Amino acid sequence: MAEATITRPDRRTPPASGRTTSAFGTPRAHRRYRITLAVLIVLAVGFGFGLLAWDNPMPVGSDGFWRIARMRATSVLVMAIVAICQATATVSFQTATNNRIITPSIMGFESLYVAIQTAAIYFLGVSGLVALTGLPQFVMQVAVMVGLSLLLYGWLLSGRYANLQVMLLVGIIIGGGLGSVSTFMQRLLTPSDFDILTARLFGSVSNADPDYFPVAIPLCVAAAVALWLRARRLNVLTLGRDATNNLGLDHRSEIMKVLFGVSLLMATSTALVGPMTFLGFLVATLAYQISGSADHRHIFPVAILTCFVVLSGAYFIMRNVFYAQGVVSIIIELVGGSVFLVVLLRKGRL
Amino acid sequence: MITLRDVRKSYEDEVTIGPVDLQIPTGGITALVGPNGAGKSTLLTMIGRLLGMDDGAIEIAGYDVASTASKDLARIVSILRQENHFITRLTVRQLVGFGRFPYSKGRLTQHCEDTISKAIDFLELTELEHRYLDQLSGGQRQRAYVAMVLCQETDHVLLDEPLNNLDMKHSVQMMRHLKRAATELDRTIIVVLHDINFAGRYADHICAVKDGRVVEFGTPATIMTDEVLTRVFDTEVQVIDGPNGALAVYY
Ligand SMILES: Nc1ncnc2c1ncn2[C@@H]1O[C@H](COP(=O)(O)OP(=O)(O)OP(=O)(O)O)[C@@H](O)[C@H]1O
Ligand SMILES: [Mg+2]
Numbered sequence: 001m002a003e004a005t006i007t008r009p010d011r012r013t014p015p016a017s018g019r020t021t022s023a024f025g026t027p028r029a030h031r032r033y034r035i036t037l038a039v040l041i042v043l044a045v046g047f048g049f050g051l052l053a054w055d056n057p058m059p060v061g062s063d064g065f066w067r068i069a070r071m072r073a074t075s076v077l078v079m080a081i082v083a084i085c086q087a088t089a090t091v092s093f094q095t096a097t098n099n100r101i102i103t104p105s106i107m108g109f110e111s112l113y114v115a116i117q118t119a120a121i122y123f124l125g126v127s128g129l130v131a132l133t134g135l136p137q138f139v140m141q142v143a144v145m146v147g148l149s150l151l152l153y154g155w156l157l158s159g160r161y162a163n164l165q166v167m168l169l170v171g172i173i174i175g176g177g178l179g180s181v182s183t184f185m186q187r188l189l190t191p192s193d194f195d196i197l198t199a200r201l202f203g204s205v206s207n208a209d210p211d212y213f214p215v216a217i218p219l220c221v222a223a224a225v226a227l228w229l230r231a232r233r234l235n236v237l238t239l240g241r242d243a244t245n246n247l248g249l250d251h252r253s254e255i256m257k258v259l260f261g262v263s264l265l266m267a268t269s270t271a272l273v274g275p276m277t278f279l280g281f282l283v284a285t286l287a288y289q290i291s292g293s294a295d296h297r298h299i300f301p302v303a304i305l306t307c308f309v310v311l312s313g314a315y316f317i318m319r320n321v322f323y324a325q326g327v328v329s330i331i332i333e334l335v336g337g338s339v340f341l342v343v344l345l346r347k348g349r350l
Numbered sequence: 351m352i353t354l355r356d357v358r359k360s361y362e363d364e365v366t367i368g369p370v371d372l373q374i375p376t377g378g379i380t381a382l383v384g385p386n387g388a389g390k391s392t393l394l395t396m397i398g399r400l401l402g403m404d405d406g407a408i409e410i411a412g413y414d415v416a417s418t419a420s421k422d423l424a425r426i427v428s429i430l431r432q433e434n435h436f437i438t439r440l441t442v443r444q445l446v447g448f449g450r451f452p453y454s455k456g457r458l459t460q461h462c463e464d465t466i467s468k469a470i471d472f473l474e475l476t477e478l479e480h481r482y483l484d485q486l487s488g489g490q491r492q493r494a495y496v497a498m499v500l501c502q503e504t505d506h507v508l509l510d511e512p513l514n515n516l517d518m519k520h521s522v523q524m525m526r527h528l529k530r531a532a533t534e535l536d537r538t539i540i541v542v543l544h545d546i547n548f549a550g551r552y553a554d555h556i557c558a559v560k561d562g563r564v565v566e567f568g569t570p571a572t573i574m575t576d577e578v579l580t581r582v583f584d585t586e587v588q589v590i591d592g593p594n595g596a597l598a599v600y601y
Contacts, residue, residue: 245420247449
């Protein structure tokens, strides 16, 4: 028996010298994380390349092939931007509000987008929608969305009775109010105008115009990098207000900075492709499930890759299997929602 | 030394805490006692700068709480609140590791790791260090939170009802841990206690709070008397001689 004890060291209590704090509960979780990341990268590259090359009538490598691929590359780039925006924004927003079951789109970004689009066609007719396209108009839409959210955060979080829950509630109410105004205006549209509008209100990668890239890409990258650099602070924020202040971080100012980044990302994504209500929430939840870590430095990459895989996968399948790429947001919500439920029911916790 | 000068706080119109003038000496355990709603948590959170005061000033080791940068204060004073619910999935070790944030900003050094191990061992959580918080009992979790604030290595430690959720055995152990932290690690510990007998046994000073004011401050010997306790708690209390000193009987 004595030999057995010697050959089998006690696994539960590692020697004091080698005790370290890992972002993962167990070495197995760490291994699983690396595998998950690798699989996601393979899938992302696969779907991305598939979108560029699949069903390309020209032989791979020829001039014509690249010309067609370049046209398709725009939509792959849009998906990458949307993935970075939605995933980073949702994960950060959930951390800032200490709530894993909400998404920043409830803060009125999407209702505002819908209201702007509807108002344009209501007051100016179809020419109004045309007047909304163009780089200055894109910048204006982003500015209005960011402005509104900053007003909301600033007003509700800097007062004496600063309260996150009230801010969320007011955000939802404003969103709901804008939604009803839009619905009302939509009722009064002619059927043909309404039809044109509807196409704009479904989140779709084809809404994006490459002309917007010079603004959209820097905005998205700058805000996402800023949030990534704050990953360690975001980890502290998950402990809640009091513990954050105790550790020497000013909770209120941290939250404001994070929410500013979130609103930049959400505004960019929404102005670029339209509403994607469920996407961010879906990928954030999946990322927490499959990454096995509560550290933002590990969650961000998984969330972004998942988001890109979900988006590009849905487009790839819709284009090449069902020949119906217009309804991708619907398939994302259907398939994504089911995957989400399955994962949740199997794991039993968020 | 923690000094409160003319500290006031009013919630809405009716409830006013203060004015409080108080000096808490360096070293040892100071117990805050008093009935529910007396203002113990309010005072403690104001000292720990989690709650702003309306008037007055608080100094910890010469640093003014209102004007000193929060990140500097985080190396001088740490505070654990009455209720904690950390929603994230963390292991005990990860949670305790957060206590190093004021020094490492999230990049743990070898020294940090050693400090974390020490804090975990100190609260006898060694076997549990890789367990997730939601796999612990309430009392074990409570100890993990205390380990986190000890890991912050501040000279002043404020704890609001750390005996919450603890059974008889672990309450006694927790108080012994705190006593050891005060003597061996030279910490000044201020702790809100509900069981006056724990205060009498383990505290070096007792501060009695009632209706938002400090009504008594002194050594356990001066506080543990029929007259004082009856007045503070509005309950008939008799102090008898126990095997380990004075014992308050109130039922
Ligand atoms: N956020 C708040 N808003 C309004 N009143 C409050 C608030 N927090 C505390 N109070 C009131 O202030 C008084 C002191 O509360 P405090 O929490 O400091 O009491 P306590 O001594 O810690 O009580 P307990 O032993 O029950 O924890 C109570 O009357 C309480 O109702
Ligand atoms: Mg209290």
